[in-house]
Amino acid sequence: MYFDLKHVIRQKQTLFGKTEDSRRSEVVFPPFVADSPPDGPGEFGHGVIIDETSLSEEDSRKFKDGWKKNFFNQYASDKISVRRRIDESDKDWFKQCSKKKYRPDMRAASVIVCFHNEAWTVLLRTIHSILDRSPPHLLKEIIIVDDGSTMDHLKEPLAKYVSALDKVTLLRTSQMEGLIRARLLGYSKATGSVLVFLDSHIECFPGWLEPLLDRIAESPYNVPYPMIDAISKRSFSLKAIHPCCVGTFKWMFLVFAWASYHSDDPTKGLYDPMKSPTMPGGLFAIDKDYFAKLGTYDDQMNHWGGENMELSFKVWMCNGTIEVIPCSHVGHVFRDQSPIKWKTGSQLVRNSIRVAEVWMDSYRKYYYDTFHSKLGDYGDVSERKLLRKRLKCKDFGWYLKNVAKEVQIPENHIISGEIRSMAAPVCLESTGVGGHVMIKPCHGVGYDQHWYMLDNGEIRSAHQTSLCYVSETPVLVAAKSCRGEKGWIYTQDKTLMVDSNSVPQICLQASPGKDSLTAKPCNSSPWQKWIFENYVKK
Ligand code: UD2
Ligand code: MN
Numbered sequence: 001m002y003f004d005l006k007h008v009i010r011q012k013q014t015l016f017g018k019t020e021d022s023r024r025s026e027v028v029f030p031p032f033v034a035d036s037p038p039d040g041p042g043e044f045g046h047g048v049i050i051d052e053t054s055l056s057e058e059d060s061r062k063f064k065d066g067w068k069k070n071f072f073n074q075y076a077s078d079k080i081s082v083r084r085r086i087d088e089s090d091k092d093w094f095k096q097c098s099k100k101k102y103r104p105d106m107r108a109a110s111v112i113v114c115f116h117n118e119a120w121t122v123l124l125r126t127i128h129s130i131l132d133r134s135p136p137h138l139l140k141e142i143i144i145v146d147d148g149s150t151m152d153h154l155k156e157p158l159a160k161y162v163s164a165l166d167k168v169t170l171l172r173t174s175q176m177e178g179l180i181r182a183r184l185l186g187y188s189k190a191t192g193s194v195l196v197f198l199d200s201h202i203e204c205f206p207g208w209l210e211p212l213l214d215r216i217a218e219s220p221y222n223v224p225y226p227m228i229d230a231i232s233k234r235s236f237s238l239k240a241i242h243p244c245c246v247g248t249f250k251w252m253f254l255v256f257a258w259a260s261y262h263s264d265d266p267t268k269g270l271y272d273p274m275k276s277p278t279m280p281g282g283l284f285a286i287d288k289d290y291f292a293k294l295g296t297y298d299d300q301m302n303h304w305g306g307e308n309m310e311l312s313f314k315v316w317m318c319n320g321t322i323e324v325i326p327c328s329h330v331g332h333v334f335r336d337q338s339p340i341k342w343k344t345g346s347q348l349v350r351n352s353i354r355v356a357e358v359w360m361d362s363y364r365k366y367y368y369d370t371f372h373s374k375l376g377d378y379g380d381v382s383e384r385k386l387l388r389k390r391l392k393c394k395d396f397g398w399y400l401k402n403v404a405k406e407v408q409i410p411e412n413h414i415i416s417g418e419i420r421s422m423a424a425p426v427c428l429e430s431t432g433v434g435g436h437v438m439i440k441p442c443h444g445v446g447y448d449q450h451w452y453m454l455d456n457g458e459i460r461s462a463h464q465t466s467l468c469y470v471s472e473t474p475v476l477v478a479a480k481s482c483r484g485e486k487g488w489i490y491t492q493d494k495t496l497m498v499d500s501n502s503v504p505q506i507c508l509q510a511s512p513g514k515d516s517l518t519a520k521p522c523n524s525s526p527w528q529k530w531i532f533e534n535y536v537k538k
Pocket of ligand 1: 117177199228283306
């Protein structure tokens with residue numbers, strides 16, 4: 001099933017009409033499956049389940065190594081053809097979307113894919129899915145940008161491999177620049193008038209490109225992004241998901257989050273574009289001139305993170321519209337953590353401070369509130385401020401009021417900070433999953449241990465400001481959507497946290513050695529006493 005170099009080159013010559021004979025090349029490609037029969041592993045988006053216990057010693061080593069290097073199951077990916085089939089033509093989304101008519105004046109796109117140490121088969125599947133599933137007249141080129149990779153397969157073998165592919169250009173940064181400057185290198189060489197940015201571990205579905213380009217043909221100020229379907233990091237299974245959500249953000253870390261979508265326009269159907277206050281950042285299309293006008297990305301941002309918020313805010317504030325396009329599907333391998341490390345650690349906070357300083361006006365304090373450390377050296381943002389001034393964009397208050405309406409502004413809080421037990425050095429900590437709250441050692445830096453109490457007694461975490469905590473007698477404290485009802489009373493002596501709705505009175509309580517938060521009848525034990533930082537009762 002695996003093909004050697006000669007076969008691969010022959011394969012590509014027939015696939016992509018190349019005539020050059022590179023059969024005598026000495027480059028050795030890592031093994032991969034170019035094509036496999038319809039019932040081959042992973043075909044039609046099926047997952048490949050690996051039973052680790054049945055692997056030989058050598059395969060077991062490869063399996064472990066694949067996980068270690070990529071934080072996904074490279075061993076499973078290597079079993080799957082880099083040109084596997086995806087066919088969702090029997091699905092409702094595909095049937096409905098196939099009926100849509102797209103504008104004839106769509107422009108061809110330059111697709112830019114940046115990568116750092118991407119797995120061979122995963123990168124190849126990315127490239128082939130773009131080539132195979134984009135109408136040729138709408139694909140100007142694919143620019144792949146190697147951002148300082150150190151893995152051998154990304155050196156000569158990759159250069160050789162893509163040299164046999166039509167429309168694909170390989171660029172390399174001179175050192176690891178981070179995805180923001182790597183994308184800017186791709187942008188600087190793009191010849192198309194529309195740009196599409198993609199991650200390097202994706203798979204485009206049939207029909208992915210047209211609905212994106214159609215939105216830009218409609219208006220150069222539309223910035224569309226596809227439905228991002230999950231490619232399983234364990235089995236590489238892939239199925240299209242149902243339209244449900246649009247992007248928003250959290251004050252904590254200033255990161256992207258999904259929010260459910262409700263249209264108040266009855267003429268809008270399930271598969272029509274949905275306005276999205278933010279974009280996840282990896283996969284989107286944008287008119288090149290509009291991108292340039294917006295000052296592209298902030299090239300002083302390093303490594304990873306923050307660039308998606310900058311672009312989201314400024315698109316909306318400067319005349320544009322971000323949309324999710326339910327008829328465009330692209331799969332992406334989601335991971336909880338990335339194996340890619342930056343020389344000086346995570347740059348997310350530094351990048352986000354740059355965004356906040358330039359774009360968020362006085363609202364930036366709600367982001368800064370959520371961490372207790374100093375801003376530190378975030379570089380010079382004067383150029384970016386001048387850019388904003390020149391663009392004469394709307395302000396952040398307008399954006400929150402008219403676009404990111406779901407984002408709760410903890411404006412009327414009377415207390416904020418950590419909620420610390422008086423019995424032990426432990427604090428309330430939000431896990432970020434369904435509003436779940438735990439008792440953990442106080443870490444003193446805010447974030448998931450940063451809380452607000454509003455003037456009506458609602459307690460909200462900086463992690464999920466739309467959730468409120470209520471006591472569910474006899475034991476639990478549960479998170480519910482905030483409805484403006486009366487919440488908790490922080491007693492005059494600033495110790496007890498009493499549920500204002502309870503008779504007899506119920507108090508917030510920690511328990512020795514346990515990490516769950518409870519609500520019990522008030523008894524003034526030290527485990528019911530709390531210090532809420534920054535007590536600023538008006
Ligand atoms: C999401 C975005 C990602 C980016 C990021 C915030 C999606 C699906 N992905 O995280 O595109 O907007 O949020 O910054 O929306 N890379 C480099 N150099 C680096 C680091 C990464 O080239 O120093 C490449 C990497 O190989 C990948 C892409 O940039 O192709 C994005 O990185 P990621 O996949 O680790 O980010 P992700 O999907 O967790
Ligand atoms: Mn990614």
